[in-house]
Amino acid sequence: MDHPAQPPQDVVVADAISAELQTALSAVQAVETRCKDAFLPLLRDHGIVRVEVHYDGGGDEGAVCDVNAYAAHGDADLPGIQCDHHALEYNGEVSSRTIALEDALSAFAENAVCARHCGWENGEGAHGTISIDVASGTVGLTHNLRFIDYETTETEL
Template sequence: MIDIEAVMADFAVRQAERKTEVAEEIQQLKAAILPRLQEAGIARVEIRFDGCGDSGAVEECVCLDVAGAALACPDVTLQEGEAGKADDASSDQLQSLGQALEQLTYLALERHHPGWEINDGACGELVIDVPEATFVLDCSLRFTATDDHSTEL
């Protein structure tokens, strides 16, 4: 017989561990990404995402200079140990800056808006202000609502 209380307790422990891991990975990625963006003269990064129907993806990553002109994402590789370890299968591989930006977005969504890809989903963007060293996740959660009325006549 399954001890549901033990299963739920184990699940809660694993969820807490994952929450801590994700927070640490986000901090590692932020620390690795910011200097690379500064070196490339990038002032702002806008990473757009969209999800619904049990799937979602980063749709676009735009790098901008101080004047607001689009720049190509620098073709640089993060050094071993700089990138987070969310994907154990690729933890031995070096990560490009573009991959790190995408991974940061997925980790931020996992941490702050789990289920962003489910049902009606969510959309938004992660905005990095490089000179200010700020990372802001804007997320619009979509949902279907009903406004039911029952009136006895």
């Protein structure tokens, strides 16, 4: 009697890791959707059309540096209002709290970067921008790696 061929062990492990990563990514995306559902209407109601959140991870530290808001005709101030913020904790649970809108946008950006670029704050660090288009509800992440490079030459004398 013939037995069906079993996939090699490394294929089974890779498939399990891939499934686990997809589950984790789905959880991250679900929490990000909840965050966007909380802050987008607030921004829209206050005439904000775009938000840019800048982050920098130089010097083995990571931080959100600036949260800039823009109205249709230039710079705008973020309103000093409260916003619900949701985060995926290490144990897989979702935590929720109400914080200042600017803090919610900062936390959203930091969580998005951490979910996609683990270790962005290490070494020379990375830097980038989270861009939020309020009308369309789209969020873009421009991430820039920093690294030290060198060139070696060897000469026999």
